[in-house]
Structures are given as C-alpha cells and as structure tokens.
Amino acid sequence: MRRIERIALQTTAKIIRNGRCETALVENASIGGLKLTGIRTLSVGDKARVQAKGALFEIEIVWAHGMSCGARFLPETAQEDILRFINAFARNASRRQGHSQKFREMGAAES
16 A cells, blocks of 8 residues: 555646657656656656656656556656655645635635
C-alpha cells in the first residue's frame, strides 16, 4: 500500500524522449513520482524528461496502462526541485478552495 501523499495537479507538461517532444497531462505528483496521461508511446522502463511550469525532471516509467502511466523521479532530480513544484500546486489548490468556501458562505448568508 502506498503511503506517500499525492497532490492532484491537472497541468500540462512536455515529455522529452529520444529527441522528440510530446505533450501530456500530469494528473498528480508526490515526492516519489508522477501520473501522466495522454501518451501511448511510453513503456515500462523508458526514461524521459518532464518539463512543466518551469521545472525539469528526469523520470523512469514504472507502469503503463492505455494512455496513462506512472513515473518515478530518477536520482538526478533534486528533491528540492520536486518539493518546490508540488508545493506551488498545493498553495494554489488551497487558495482556490478558500475562495470557493467564502463564496458558498456568502451565498448561504443571502438566503
């Protein structure tokens, strides 16, 4: 059972492999890796680079099913870079959640 917290991201990324560039959706991330969707050409064991929101990560595909796959960060990827990337999304998600809550509270008070 996985015990690493995953953050939902829903952001696009460039997948760079063998001199080719493709676009994928990063569905979620943790300190250990990413879940990507939208690419059929990645297979277990493939290594690639992921460029998203100004960050660049070295990954290896650990599972693949249809157009989704899971990747682990390779040791060359600095943990500080991973944490900075994840924390940026966590802060944005908490801001959006706060605004949604305030909107509901304001709407409820008007009823």
